[in-house]
Amino acid sequence: MKLKHSLFTRRQFLNGLLGGWMGALLASFLYPVLKFVFPPTREPDQVILPFADFRDMGPNSVNNFLWGTKPGILRKNDDGAYLAFVGVCTHLDCNVSYLPDQRKFFCACHDGWYDEDGLNIGGPPPRPLRRLVVSIEGEDLIIKREGGERVEDS
Amino acid sequence: MKTGIQSWLDDRFGLSSITKFLREKTVPQHKHTIWYYTGSAILLFFTIQVITGFMLVFYYKPTLEGANESVARIMTEVPLGWIIRSVHSWCASFMIAFVFIHLLSTWLTKSYRNPRELTWMSGVFLLVVSLLFGFTGYLLPWDDLSLSATKVGTDIPRSIPLVGAWVTKLLRGGEDVTGDTLTRFYGFHVSILPVLIFILLGVHIYLIQKQGMSLPIAAENKNDEVRDIPFWPNFVYREMIVWLLLLGALFSLAIFFPPSLDKAADLMAPAPEGIKPEWYFLFLFQTLKIFPAKILFLNGDTLAVLLMLIAGILFFFLPLIDNKPAERKGRIITVIGLVLIVYAVVMTIWSLL
Ligand code: FES
Numbered sequence: 013m014k015l016k017h018s019l020f021t022r023r024q025f026l027n028g029l030l031g032g033w034m035g036a037l038l039a040s041f042l043y044p045v046l047k048f049v050f051p052p053t054r055e056p057d058q059v060i061l062p063f064a065d066f067r068d069m070g071p072n073s074v075n076n077f078l079w080g081t082k083p084g085i086l087r088k089n090d091d092g093a094y095l096a097f098v099g100v101c102t103h104l105d106c107n108v109s110y111l112p113d114q115r116k117f118f119c120a121c122h123d124g125w126y127d128e129d130g131l132n133i134g135g136p137p138p139r140p141l142r143r144l145v146v147s148i149e150g151e152d153l154i155i156k157r158e159g160g161e162r163v164e165d166s
Numbered sequence: 167m168k169t170g171i172q173s174w175l176d177d178r179f180g181l182s183s184i185t186k187f188l189r190e191k192t193v194p195q196h197k198h199t200i201w202y203y204t205g206s207a208i209l210l211f212f213t214i215q216v217i218t219g220f221m222l223v224f225y226y227k228p229t230l231e232g233a234n235e236s237v238a239r240i241m242t243e244v245p246l247g248w249i250i251r252s253v254h255s256w257c258a259s260f261m262i263a264f265v266f267i268h269l270l271s272t273w274l275t276k277s278y279r280n281p282r283e284l285t286w287m288s289g290v291f292l293l294v295v296s297l298l299f300g301f302t303g304y305l306l307p308w309d310d311l312s313l314s315a316t317k318v319g320t321d322i323p324r325s326i327p328l329v330g331a332w333v334t335k336l337l338r339g340g341e342d343v344t345g346d347t348l349t350r351f352y353g354f355h356v357s358i359l360p361v362l363i364f365i366l367l368g369v370h371i372y373l374i375q376k377q378g379m380s381l382p383i384a385a386e387n388k389n390d391e392v393r394d395i396p397f398w399p400n401f402v403y404r405e406m407i408v409w410l411l412l413l414g415a416l417f418s419l420a421i422f423f424p425p426s427l428d429k430a431a432d433l434m435a436p437a438p439e440g441i442k443p444e445w446y447f448l449f450l451f452q453t454l455k456i457f458p459a460k461i462l463f464l465n466g467d468t469l470a471v472l473l474m475l476i477a478g479i480l481f482f483f484l485p486l487i488d489n490k491p492a493e494r495k496g497r498i499i500t501v502i503g504l505v506l507i508v509y510a511v512v513m514t515i516w517s518l519l
Contacts, residue, residue, distance in 0.1 A: 109436030
């Protein structure tokens with residue numbers, strides 16, 4: 013049945029109402045399911061390491077630390093400064109290693125290369141390694157996210 | 167003559183319509199009949215996977231601490247455990263290989279043409295689920311190689327616009343591959359994927375029974391001689407011969423070349439040299455490796471992933487695209503199929519060099 017000036021019939025209206033209601037009900041079931049399957053993972057804002065463990069590193073050598081669930085790489089420069097990287101390839105996420113004699117980072121997964129400052133110089137990696145900020149305060153070695161802001165994992 | 171129990175059950179289930187169907191089912195004989203055997207071979211391998219899978223579940227522990235150790239225990243302590251794992255691992259390869267053969271034979275004989283488009287499409291889903299079975303199963307022994315392969319594999323979807331990052335997170339159970347990923351992959355492997363594959367297999371097999379075996383175009387036009395043989399028992403017995411041969415090959419390989427097991431994966435260790443996914447992903451792996459970092463203004467891997475995605479979608483809709491199989495367009499599509507086979511083979515060999 014359709015009123016003269018109505019755009020749709022009563023049946024269409026009721027079907028639409030019922031359908032919309034069922035859709036909303038379904039969505040309200042789906043929402044908690046989706047919430048559940050994505051666990052919260054936050055990257056750390058900073059990690060604090062005892063400086064004593066890293067003081068004796070030779071120049072052009074690296075050490076590992078834990079950056080949340082990723083490996084971090086701490087490198088000591090020839091001039092004694094520390095550089096920190098997230099040791100994960102920017103191509104497809106493999107862990108990289110540092111080759112001191114070549115002064116390069118290497119990713120074995122698809123032959124990716126980075127120079128000693130983490131710049132991508134060969135193979136598939138599209139971006140430099142992610143840098144972290146290192147500071148030394150008293151007995152602590154503090155490693156922070158660059159610029160302080162949250163970097164979306166890429 | 168039906169016994170009392172048979173007719174009692176039949177009154178309740180009405181199974182006689184099914185047995186009648188099977189008694190009357192026929193299989194056409196022509197020069198492409200051999201491809202019909204690939205389907206039942208896949209079912210055979212699938213059944214073996216289910217049974218050996220059930221057995222492995224009894225000992226396997228899907229946790230960061232226990233996974234590698236429990237597989238080692240299966241290989242060394244559990245009576246005949248090494249054979250069961252070896253069969254499960256080899257049978258996965260056999261199954262995937264036959265899925266590829268089955269699919270390529272369908273492509274090249276064009277069995278997907280009207281009215282069998284949906285059979286093809288359900289088959290493409292089955293292919294995807296089979297590959298996911300392989301991919302998730304590869305991680306479970308939790309050694310260095312499987313960890314790196316999983317890191318790469320789960321990072322690939324990230325390049326898909328909009329949903330990519332979520333897919334990666336869903337697969338990994340977080341931003342990174344961790345112990346949670348292992349547990350999640352186990353969940354996929356033993357609960358979600360099995361349900362999916364049973365549903366899809368049901369649809370696929372139903373469609374085939376409903377529509378009967380397809381005939382090659384030449385046979386359909388009566389250029390070839392076609393003779394029907396009864397499915398039961400004539401064809402089934404022939405299939406059994408094939409099964410016995412395949413089982414012989416499978417068990418021989420499983421016994422003489424059991425899969426290895428490296429030391430447990432270390433999440434923080436650099437990727438080992440020479441990481442390789444399972445052989446059926448090698449051509450994709452090699453494609454990713456040779457794609458340059460930047461093509462014009464796009465990321466190389468983004469482009470590669472988008473191309474693969476588009477290829478996958480075209481592949482799914484192939485029966486609708488290839489709608490005039492006997493004409494020129496159809497022949498071009500056959501040639502494209504052959505070119506893709508050559509590409510995959512060349513890339514696979516290249517990645518092994
Ligand atoms: S993941 Fe490092 S080069 Fe591909």
